[in-house]
Amino acid sequence: MMYLSMRRTAAAGAAILLAGSGALLAAAPAGAHSAQPTRVDVSAAPTAEPAATPAAPKGKVVSRLPLSIREQPKSASTFLGALKPGSVVELSCKKHGQKVDGNDLWYLLAVKPGYVSARYVENLSPVPLCKK
Structure with a gap:
């Protein structure tokens, strides 16, 4: 550890210096008997943590047959897989489109392009509306 030496000054109060080790050193007030700086622990100081990226919403395909992925939120749209x-x-998000068995919501997939009917997907977490 690196400590900074300090001389006693006639000024009243305490001086605080940042040592190379990251510890704070406080000089004794004028008139004190010790010429050694007092070590102050700052390891408990709060640090800014980066915000965690929220996990993408997920859904489980509940159809009996393979679920078609469409270019637009309608069954007559181009088949993508x-x-x-x-x-x-x-x-990614949900959008209103053609009704499928009374449900007009479609999910935009996050990993690949295209929409799937929400009628055949059980959402496992909340899915936001698409911005546009």
Whole structure:
């Protein structure tokens, strides 16, 4: 550890210096008998932690057959692929579209482009509405 030496001064009060080790050193007030600085522990000082990135919402495919991925939130849109029944997928957001068995919500997938009908996906966490 590196300590800074300090001379006693005639000024009243305590002086605080930052040592190279990260510890704070406080000089004794004028008139004190010790010429040695007093060590102050600052290890308990709060530090700013980076914000944790929230996990993407997830959903489980509950259809009996492979679930079609569509370019737009409607069944007549271009077919982009399919998801296996029982698979868990990351969802970006939800959007209103064509009704499928009374449900007009569609999920935009997070990992690959395309929408899947929310009628056949059980959301495992809250899914926000798409911004646009």
